[in-house]
Amino acid sequence: MSNNENTAVAEQHYDYVVSVRFHNSGRSYTFGTSMPDLRAGEKVVVETSQGLELATCQTASTSSDIYPIPHTPLMPVHRRAGQSDVADFHENLEYAKQAMAICEEEIKDLELGMHLLSADYTLDRSKILFVYQAEQRVDFRELLKRLGSKLHCRIELRQIGERDKAKMVGGIGVCGMECCCARFKSKMDVISINMAKNQLLALNTEKLSGMCGKLMCCLKYEDANYKELTAGLPKMGAHVEYQGVMYRVTSMNVMTNEARLENSESYEVITIDDLREKTIVRKGITVGRKSPQRTAKQNHVAPGVRNLHEPHGAFSASESEKTRGISAESKDTTHQKEADLRLKSARSERKAKSAQPKEKPQNNNNNNRQAGRRSGSGNNNSRRRDNSRRIPENNNNPNVTVRSFKSSKTRASEAAKEAKK
DSSP states (O other): OOHHHHHHHHTOOOSEEEEEEOTTOSSEEEEEESOTTOOTTOEEEEEOSSSEEEEEESSOOEEGGGOSOTTOOOOBEEEEOOHHHHHHHHHHHHHHHHHHHHHHHHHHHHTOOOEEEEEEEOTTSSEEEEEEEOSSOOOOHHHHHHHHHHHOSEEEEEEEOHHHHHHHHOOBOTTSSBOHHHHTOOSOOOOOHHHHHHTTOOOOHHHHBOTTSSBOGGGGTTHHHHHHHTTTOOOTTOEEEETTEEEEEEEEETTTTEEEEEOSSOEEEEOHHHHHHSEEEOSSOOOOOOOTTOOGGGTOOOTTOOOTTSOGGGOOOOHHHHHTTOOGGGSSOOHHHHHHHHHHHHHHHHHHHHHSOOOOOOOOHHHHHHHHHHHHSOHHHHHHHHHHHHSOTTOOOTTOOOOOOOOHHHHHHHHHHHHHO
């Protein structure tokens, strides 16, 4: 048989299509049929990838000519379900409970790190599907051997994630309603933390996570609207200039149409439109925050905030500075730095003066040598010598120590003179 003939067999055309739903699924599936008189609510036996299954029709038979993709391969509807099929289905539910108890006992005996969630037989009881959840991969080869010897049918083990587990188990969300994944969602959307940032939410993973431990699915519902409402707005914490004063954006609420700007001296509450149109984002500028130690009497001027007590002409910015984003209010406003520079220059002048040699009358050679040593030594040594000369040598105060910086020859000559006297 050629490949074209195989493709024709696989893509069998059906005159009618019908939508059905299985007992453990909230999603509808489309099957092909040649029966034109199927009605909604009827039980049918359909063929799936797992085998024969019992399903309930959600719609009546519909002509396949209006189907949007006529060449889509569809699984067939075998027949209407009879009383024996319904009885077998209910018996399979009881057998599945017994098989699940057996499987849980074997898992506990083998000490496998897996959590069993469900067990389902096919309608003809030729295969059973076990669904479990595990954090890591599990070696269940020995488990399959034990289950095969007890259940005598084909066994399939399927691992699912946390979100699929929450969809299967269900529950009540923080909104008070049933989880979206268990109630109506048929496809798991991709949720990222950027969706929470677009909605200006606090990045608290405990509050943003659902029952599955992942980010809540409802974050995606309003993401497109928040992107449109926050377009053109500065980021949270950005430094902006509003009416000639530098502020920091501390909060924004597009629902109430309010934004709060703060600096170390005051705050402003403006509308979102004013924040978008009347503010200018300034990069590289630090705005001081409020501190409980600052008072109004100190008249402290935060960096980047214009001092209201000074004339406006004191602030100026060149054209090149304006193009670089430097405002007039952010130029030369830190008075403490200027005071530090003046104090530093005064200290350097005093050090330069103290380092210069002092002119003394040339009485003898000893004085000249001492003057030369004082001029060549450092400032600290000269200060110590000046202090020692202020203290008389015959001081009898025990708390005062007299230090002499004379040479050994000078001290010897002075001792000889004292001995002659």
